[in-house]
């Protein structure tokens with residue numbers, strides 16, 4: 001009986017640690033919009049461009065032409081993207097993280 005408890009004492013912390021490390025960011029810790037953008041977006045949107053659809057870059061004018069003007073619009077695109085773009089749901093990118101990424105996009109590619 002004792003050995004079962006001993007085993008649990010070893011297994012439980014391992015499972016908890018593994019589960020926590022799945023979350024992208026630690027609650028309360030600051031998020032870097034630039035780093036998260038580079039991690040999730042820059043494979044297709046390097047320097048705010050678009051390697052798949054050149055009419056849909058992340059530059060201010062291109063986005064405005066497609067009706068994307070605010071952080072909310074950008075988050076909407078992440079949650080429900082057009083053809084060729086990866087869908088990012090809340091388990092991949094939390095709302096908190098999505099807001100930081102969207103703010104970064106607006107600031108970094110505002111020409």
Ligand code: HEC
Pocket residue numbers: 037040041042043044045050052053055056057058059062063064066068073074077078081082083084085086088101102105
């Ligand atoms: C696998 C490639 C890929 C990745 C990764 C990707 N995108 Fe996209 N993105 C696209 C494509 C393709 C489109 C154009 C889709 C369409 O036709 O509507 C697009 C369009 C967009 C648009 C609309 C741009 C416009 O001018 O209309 C925004 C905003 C955007 N992506 C943000 C992001 C963000 C933020 C990330 C990271 C969280 C990301 N994308 C990751 C491929 C990608």
